[in-house]
Amino acid sequence: MQRIVTLIFSVALLASVSTVRAAGPIPTPLWPGDVPNALGKAEPDTPSVRIYQPPKDKSNGTGVVICPGGGYGIIAMDHEGSQVAKFLNSRGITAFVLRYRLAPYRHPIPLNDAQRAIRYARANAESLGLSSKRIGVMGFSAGGHLASTAATHFDAGKLDAVDPVDRVSCRPDFAILGYPVISLNADFAHKGSSKNLLGDNPDPALLDSLSNDKQVTKETPPTFLFHTAEDTGVPPENSLAFFSALRKAKVPAELHIYQHGPHGVGLAPGDPALNTWKDRLIDWLRQNCLLADGDRAAISGTVNLNGMPLKWGQITLQSHDSVNAPIVFAMVHNGKFSVPQDHGALSGKYRVSVFNLGDIIHQQTIEDAKELTRGALVFQIAPKQNEMSLDLTDGQ
Numbered sequence: 001m002q003r004i005v006t007l008i009f010s011v012a013l014l015a016s017v018s019t020v021r022a023a024g025p026i027p028t029p030l031w032p033g034d035v036p037n038a039l040g041k042a043e044p045d046t047p048s049v050r051i052y053q054p055p056k057d058k059s060n061g062t063g064v065v066i067c068p069g070g071g072y073g074i075i076a077m078d079h080e081g082s083q084v085a086k087f088l089n090s091r092g093i094t095a096f097v098l099r100y101r102l103a104p105y106r107h108p109i110p111l112n113d114a115q116r117a118i119r120y121a122r123a124n125a126e127s128l129g130l131s132s133k134r135i136g137v138m139g140f141s142a143g144g145h146l147a148s149t150a151a152t153h154f155d156a157g158k159l160d161a162v163d164p165v166d167r168v169s170c171r172p173d174f175a176i177l178g179y180p181v182i183s184l185n186a187d188f189a190h191k192g193s194s195k196n197l198l199g200d201n202p203d204p205a206l207l208d209s210l211s212n213d214k215q216v217t218k219e220t221p222p223t224f225l226f227h228t229a230e231d232t233g234v235p236p237e238n239s240l241a242f243f244s245a246l247r248k249a250k251v252p253a254e255l256h257i258y259q260h261g262p263h264g265v266g267l268a269p270g271d272p273a274l275n276t277w278k279d280r281l282i283d284w285l286r287q288n289c290l291l292a293d294g295d296r297a298a299i300s301g302t303v304n305l306n307g308m309p310l311k312w313g314q315i316t317l318q319s320h321d322s323v324n325a326p327i328v329f330a331m332v333h334n335g336k337f338s339v340p341q342d343h344g345a346l347s348g349k350y351r352v353s354v355f356n357l358g359d360i361i362h363q364q365t366i367e368d369a370k371e372l373t374r375g376a377l378v379f380q381i382a383p384k385q386n387e388m389s390l391d392l393t394d395g396q
Helices: 002-022 076-089 109-123 140-154 192-198 204-209 237-248 274-287
Strands: 047-050 065-066 094-099 135-140 174-180 225-227 254-256 299-304 310-320 328-333 336-339 348-358 377-381 385-392
Touching: 002 254, 065 076, 065 109, 065 140, 076 094, 076 135, 076 328, 094 109, 109 140, 109 348, 135 140, 140 174, 140 192, 192 204, 192 336, 225 237, 237 254, 254 274, 254 385, 299 328, 348 385, 377 385
Parallel strands: 065 094, 065 135, 135 174, 174 225, 225 254, 299 385
Antiparallel strands: 047 094, 299 336, 310 328, 310 348, 328 336, 348 377
16 A cells, blocks of 8 residues: 555656646747757757746846756756756846757867857847846856856857847856866866767867866956865866966956765755855855946945044945845954945945954953944945045944
8 A cells, every 4th residue: 555655646746847847948949040060950959048037026137047067968957957047036037047069069069059048148138138248157067167168268249240149249247167177187177078078089289278277367257166075076176276267367256165065966955054055156146246237336434433443343335225236345444444446336325334343452352343333324325436434432
């Protein structure tokens, strides 16, 4: 009896899963007619995107092309595709889950597909309610290699192209890389991805060209990376190498390496520590002004406490109207603080919080950090440059 019940439950579960999958977005071919360099007309020969959109009243105008992983031999459309897309939707971001061509297709075919997807998202930004200046690329594992290749190999488009999609740039405005394959020729390279992408005996110059830590320039877009220290499939040295190259090129970047976790975790829903990577991603997107439109403004000023300059503290400005606007933070030293424009706020109302950290001397000064404002101050941020003068008292 128990076996019969279990069997019925399993069949019902499979039917439920099939129904959910069938209800997903219909694939949109990236080329309306014949696909360049296609070997046939079946689904594996027809690159496409499934467009996941948040409700219109929740959309923030940011779009991300997602490249699922699979070693360039298979494609993990669920846990590195649709599941990630739905998370992005929950944060107001439109997602384009890319089905790119795999082996026996070789380079540059997968890259051409990724570049076309970025162009497609940008060319259709207005009709989809997106900003053409906030189109990013995201990838996991070998999909991370494809995304990092798109972030280091791009062009501005061809203005005289017959196809309007080909007229726009394929440079992503930002990149998100989850446990990515980066190098194809280092000791930590993923040999399976290299073989599927380039064959058994690739040209060493091509291996160098597609070892993307070697291709970073100042034009590479801002990048967020996460990895795990226990990843033996694609070692974290891949992310470390790319992050180091971004640092040398002075490209804004953030890297999180979690102590525990295997390869291929996706959103890591079962790990309470590792699954926080997605929250750090949203923080990073917001802080880099990638979830809201507008020009940032510089802020500087003074903070006095009980009639004297605040010796050592922090000041934070958080938008009064938008959760997507960047949060501004600065240290206060001897009563002064300064925030450059590239770290500044958007125009509008901001709540101001000031914290007293005590003094920089070799003796105890205060028992604990104290908030002096308790969120009561609101400041109107004007374009370009702002001056702020705060006179506070203990307990205000």
